[in-house]
Amino acid sequence: MLSPSAVVVALTLASSAFAGIFVTSPTQTISFTGGQPANITWQEDNTTPLLADFGLSKVSIYAGNSAQQTSLQLISASTDVSNPLFLSFTPDASIGPNAAQYFIRFESLSLKDATDPTIPALAFSHVFTMSGMTGVFNAEVQSQIDGQSTAPIGGTAAAAANTAANTAANTAANTAANTTPAPAGSSKTASTTGSASKTGKAAAASGSSAAVPTFAASSSKMWLGIATTVFGAVMGAALL
Known part of the structure; x- marks a missing residue:
């Protein structure tokens, strides 16, 4: 053993x-x-x-x-x-x-x-x-x-990354849609009414070898990149 x-x-x-x-x-x-x-x-x-x-x-x-x-x-x-x-x-x-x-x-x-x-x-x-x-x-x-x-068992790192990326895109789209247009001639943009959503842990799949640990190199860099994407998307939409 x-x-x-x-x-x-x-x-x-x-x-x-x-x-x-x-x-x-x-x-x-x-x-x-x-x-x-x-x-x-x-x-x-x-x-x-x-x-x-x-x-x-x-x-x-x-x-x-x-x-x-x-x-x-x-x-x-x-x-x-x-x-x-x-x-x-x-x-x-x-x-x-x-x-x-x-x-x-x-x-x-x-x-x-x-x-x-x-x-x-x-x-x-x-x-x-x-x-x-x-x-x-x-x-x-x-x-x-x-x-x-951050490296969930039962869900692949790629799936987690896709979930986070989709969340970032949806957050940016929702934020932009909820932004009140500024009055004509004004240089100010009204504050947004929507809030950024948080990405939850990837759901574990049902029992089989298709839903098993996935190996990911430099997972901390991957998640830092995802977090940066989310933050950038939200801030970019807020400054429109």
Whole structure:
């Protein structure tokens, strides 16, 4: 078993890394119990890479966010995901507390990501609940979990960026529409009546490997850019 702080992984965005393995257990509604036998099951999702291409894979329990993740328990160092379509193991109760913050990660031992050959092809379960646990998350793991507010599990970084960009555009349009035209000949512009809306956390998708952690490089820069876009759009509309 790997200790909670043994492996911390930060990977770049890989759009094709999540295809191939559709995890049917665990899911958002199927949980595991520490110290009790459990089965991980999956199926072909008929998208590339196929299970046969994914091949031998390392399977582990992880926690974290879409940008940084920590391996908590190695389940199998080498499993052929194409046959059979299940893996039996016993979750180690000491790897963390009772929480809905765990997910299974598959890492191909041979196949590389189609968009970045420096990283392996990856697939994930949905975030799921572990009960009967006796451990705690260390400060590093808890910090990664807390980071889901800006790098959400269950929603891609790209989707979050698109949501924020759309919000910025809608805010600018609504602000401009609600601006009272200044009287003819006046150099002043009346104050706007609309207010900028806040972008909420990306909604988590239902349980499948299509709704899993996404890896994003320099996520802090991305969100700073989004915030700057929103602020600029609002201020620009206000000065019209």
